[in-house]
Amino acid sequence: LIHRSPCRARFSALPILPVITAGGCIMFGIMAATRLEALHFTQDPATGLQAIIAIHSTLLGPALGGCRYFAYADTHSAVADAARLAQGMSYKAALAGLPFGGGKAVILRPPHVANRGALFEAFGRFIETLNGRYISAVDSGTKAFDMDCIAQQTQHVTSTSSAGDPSPHTAMGVFAGIRSSAMARLGCDDLQGLRIAVQGLGQVGYALAEQLAAAGAELLVSDLDPGRVLLAVEQLGARALHSDELAATPCDIFVPCGLGGVLDQATVAHLHCAVVAGAANNQLASPEVADLLEARGILYAPDYVINSGGLIYVALQHQGAELPAISAQLTRIGQRLTDIYAQAQAQNRSPARVAAEQAEALLYPH
Numbered sequence: 001l002i003h004r005s006p007c008r009a010r011f012s013a014l015p016i017l018p019v020i021t022a023g024g025c026i027m028f029g030i031m032a033a034t035r036l037e038a039l040h041f042t043q044d045p046a047t048g049l050q051a052i053i054a055i056h057s058t059l060l061g062p063a064l065g066g067c068r069y070f071a072y073a074d075t076h077s078a079v080a081d082a083a084r085l086a087q088g089m090s091y092k093a094a095l096a097g098l099p100f101g102g103g104k105a106v107i108l109r110p111p112h113v114a115n116r117g118a119l120f121e122a123f124g125r126f127i128e129t130l131n132g133r134y135i136s137a138v139d140s141g142t143k144a145f146d147m148d149c150i151a152q153q154t155q156h157v158t159s160t161s162s163a164g165d166p167s168p169h170t171a172m173g174v175f176a177g178i179r180s181s182a183m184a185r186l187g188c189d190d191l192q193g194l195r196i197a198v199q200g201l202g203q204v205g206y207a208l209a210e211q212l213a214a215a216g217a218e219l220l221v222s223d224l225d226p227g228r229v230l231l232a233v234e235q236l237g238a239r240a241l242h243s244d245e246l247a248a249t250p251c252d253i254f255v256p257c258g259l260g261g262v263l264d265q266a267t268v269a270h271l272h273c274a275v276v277a278g279a280a281n282n283q284l285a286s287p288e289v290a291d292l293l294e295a296r297g298i299l300y301a302p303d304y305v306i307n308s309g310g311l312i313y314v315a316l317q318h319q320g321a322e323l324p325a326i327s328a329q330l331t332r333i334g335q336r337l338t339d340i341y342a343q344a345q346a347q348n349r350s351p352a353r354v355a356a357e358q359a360e361a362l363l364y365p366h
């Protein structure tokens with residue numbers, strides 16, 4: 001059934017989107033599909049802010065999750081992204097044993113911004129209205145300076161300039177997870193000489209590529225930004241490939257570090273690797289893709305387990321923990337994956353399904 005969403009009144013300044021639902025409001029459809037606790041919207045014409053905060057769960061604690069700043073094709077995509085990302089954060093925090101729930105914010109990047117600082121300050125005021133139920137952090141498109149602007153208006157923010165960037169910690173956790181994955185599938189956690197394809201050389205992907213190069217891996221890389229690719233070629237001796245080619249190029253380990261949804265039926269059919277293990281959130285276009293990977297004999301590291309290093313860092317740092325205690329938690333990511341792989345093998349199921357069931361047992365105890 002194609003009709004106009006009854007929720008469109010909330011977006012009177014935006015184009016009205018035709019949506020497909022089984023009846024009722026598309027927003028509630030997304031909320032039901034992701035079991036979201038709450039969805040909050042704001043706009044501030046003075047700064048151009050249009051933002052969404054999705055709170056997936058506060059059962060285990062306040063909803064902690066990054067703020068994405070991105071030019072979405074339409075509002076529906078932004079809401080769906082926020083909801084799925086928030087759900088992933090709940091699963092991530094639960095499996096990492098953190099006393100936090102999951103949430104995510106997206107700011108719809110306007111074509112022109114007169115004053116970026118003012119826009120993020122307006123977003124900070126929005127966070128403050130939620131009385132600590134949502135705590136923000138950096139994510140794709142945002143930096144510590146943006147969090148500093150948010151911090152002018154609310155204390156419910158992490159990863160400010162003084163708190164430090166979580167990306168290197170995410171990269172550290174992914175590196176540990178890649179080694180565990182190599183051990184589980186290739187029988188050795190030494191990455192020397194392995195051909196590893198890194199898609200996306202942003203804050204996490206580049207830091208990870210540095211570690212992989214230092215471990216002696218042969219690096220294949222792609223990024224939409226030619227400057228990042230050039231840097232990896234010149235600094236790390238990586239071989240550059242076009243983004244469309246990289247996933248289909250033969251390698252030992254494919255490492256998605258760009259945006260989500262990169263693993264769909266078509267991509268999986270063309271993968272030539274033994275392992276997929278990367279930082280990107282929501283790598284699977286749908287949960288069934290995990291079974292396709294399994295059927296092709298490709299080991300998949302559940303994204304919200306392997307990329308939990310950044311969350312562990314910001315969560316523990318927000319609680320006042322010191323670096324050695326945080327680092328000790330980061331090193332457990334590898335073991336967590338090893339345990340999931342062992343359980344998956346024993347039960348003849350995909351690691352993604354095992355991880356999801358473990359998280360859901362914590363999030364929905366009754």
Ligand code: NAD
Pocket residue numbers: 138139140141166167168170199200201202203204205222223224225228243257258259260279280281307308310311
């Ligand atoms: P970023 O924005 O700094 O980097 C993303 C990079 O990927 C950019 O350089 C972009 O050009 C590139 N890219 C996007 N689509 C691509 C494609 N199709 N092919 C090749 N390159 C592509 O983001 P980031 O902070 O490095 O995060 C990367 C991913 O990891 C995101 O999915 C993010 O949600 C996830 N993640 C990040 C953290 C963190 O600590 N920053 C923590 C957990 C998960």
